[in-house]
Amino acid sequence: MTVAGMNGAGPGPIGRGASVTLSDLEKTYDRTSAAAKAVDGVSLDIRSGEFLTLLGPSGSGKTTTLMMIAGFETPTAGDIAIDGKSVVAMPPYRRNIGMVFQNYALFPHLTVEENVGFPLKQRGVPKAERAKLVAEALELVHLPGYGARYPRQLSGGQQQRVAVARAVVFKPRLLLMDEPLGALDKQLRENLQLEMRRLHADLGITFIYVTHDQEEALTMSDRIAVMNDGKVAQVGSPEDLYDRPDNRFVAGFIGESNFLPAVVRGLEDDVVVAECEGTLIRALCPGRPASGERVTLTTRPERLRFADGTWAGTEPPQNRMSVTVTEAVFAGERCRYMLRAGDGTSIVLKEPSSAAIRRRAVGERAEIAWSVADTILV
Amino acid sequence: MSEVVQPASLALAVSRPKTAPFDWRRAVPLLLAAPLLVYMLVFYALPVAAMLLRSVNDPSWTLANYAILFEDVVFQKTFWITINTSVTVTLGCLILGYPVAMGLVRAKSMAPFILVIILLPFWTSVLVRSYAWMVLLGRHGLVNEALIALGMIERPIRILNTPLATQIAMIHILLPYMILPIANALRQIDPSLIRAASGLGATPFMTFRQVILPLSMSGMAAGTLLTFVLALGFYITPAMVGGPRDITLSMLIAQQVDQLNWAYAATLSAVLLATALAILAMARKLPGVGNAFKTSMR
The missing domain is CATH 2.40.50.140 (Nucleic acid-binding proteins)
Structure with missing residues (x-):
């Protein structure tokens, strides 16, 4: 498949994407029992401009890891560094990370335009420039002319595109995505997978993508980190994981x-x-x-x-x-x-x-x- | 006979059978509600209608009772006090109730406890609560004693039997009607929206202003309407803790009934009812509030 070939095409222009380093990251929800670690010693080096997927079954800690990078969860132990600077103590709204949620999380009381303009407004971008950037972002996700609509007037696939536009409009260097295609039907999902790849190539920024769908992970990623029981089972390119699984879990989970x-x-x-x-x-x-x-x-x-x-x-x-x-x-x-x-x-x-x-x-x-x-x- | 059936007539025949039997299933909701409807009609709607009629046909058909109101200084003052009290109380409930509603929604293990505290006044009669406020606000009540003890005042101040006392007591009594609809609206806000706002660069205050506040508008509207309309008709509390000269519409009505001045009382009642209905009708037109009606219907 051509898409598989694209995986090796390498990241976009160097420096546009943030590098992310997770060191011995741990998250325990229940402090009383040490056994209940949602994330248990995850260390990962995510390169600038890379499309990295966290793949694993539900409860494997992939979403918790993503939420810690975004800042919605505080690690119990370990460190998260973006471009070499620790962000653990930084609130989410200061981290400057784009994020696409599983259910899109579009603001229902705002139009598409206002939704996409939301991050710009928070950053004090003047109105005229905001309109220009919003139009560009909607162009990028193939939704020009939809600005005046409300999210509920859009199909699931269109809502997903708006969520992506909103997450990249302020030109973040890192985009996090939490199963963004989970709620869509198979056909649409496959189309959007290719579009995500294209978007990644266009923007050249670092993508961290969470999914439980191994096919999706294999299709889209430069590298995949397979997670199980809060630990990273194996990190590697899709070919690596498929042809040379390190352990029984990876061999069974992928393919x-x-x-x-x-x-x-x-x-x-x-x-x-x-x-x-x-x-x-x-x-x-x-x-x-x-x-x-x-x-x-x-x-x-x-x-x-x-x-x-x-x-x-x-x-x-x-x-x-x-x-x-x-x-x-x-x-x-x-x-x-x-x-x-x-x-x-x-x-x-x-x-x-x-x-x-x-x-x-x-x-x-x-x-x-x-x-x-x-x-x-x- | 031809066996060819015209498609159009066939479609008609299918969609609308000629001898449509009465569909009992559609009547079931009405039948279920029938006993209550009859009860309400006989014991509520008819007496109210009879009462309201008195404003225009006592002793003979006339609109004079309404005409008099326009020149009646007592009525005008009373009407103004009633509106003023209701607005103040509603605003007080909104300002005090909103943070409590937020606390209630955000609290996890404490939520049932907070809810009990909010609902506790519901389980006590308005009369008892008004008496309690008389005790608290009196010349030698807890509030005065506390203020003196703190050295903020030297002699007891007059709180009881002032408009302030009415407002304090009414806010207390009406708070649950404000808190619960707001809490309901807040609870329906998808938590991922708050996260999304934060992730997209909004500080907690910006998130509140741009996401939480607009999305809870329907609850605020419902709570405001409920509180305001209830406050309009409040009788016991203003009568007990309010000032002797601060008469509200409902007090005036009671007074007129006592004096067997039925036509005047009926006219006042009609005005009070019309005011409440007018406010409800206007509120429906407000953006976001119309939705509150629809949501509460669902």
């Missing part, structure tokens, strides 16, 4: 993964050889596990193939396993098979559908194969 229990039998350079279902499987491994250690190997369903298929000019993959088909589902663009390995581990395999490929029947025995590069020890 679909097969988890194969295995026992380490040896090491070959940076490849670990592990025994799984009676066969030897090779996997990439960041650490150096000891022989005999019980580990979990992970691999993506769409990277598996039936071994009697074609390999399209590439070398046949090294990892192989005998399985029985237990379920076969035709889902349009792909076929999805549930397979069972020798001792009962279930494996999912996704095959692009083609009239030319023979579909497997339930109960059929087959051999599957996949490459070492697609196998990760987590």
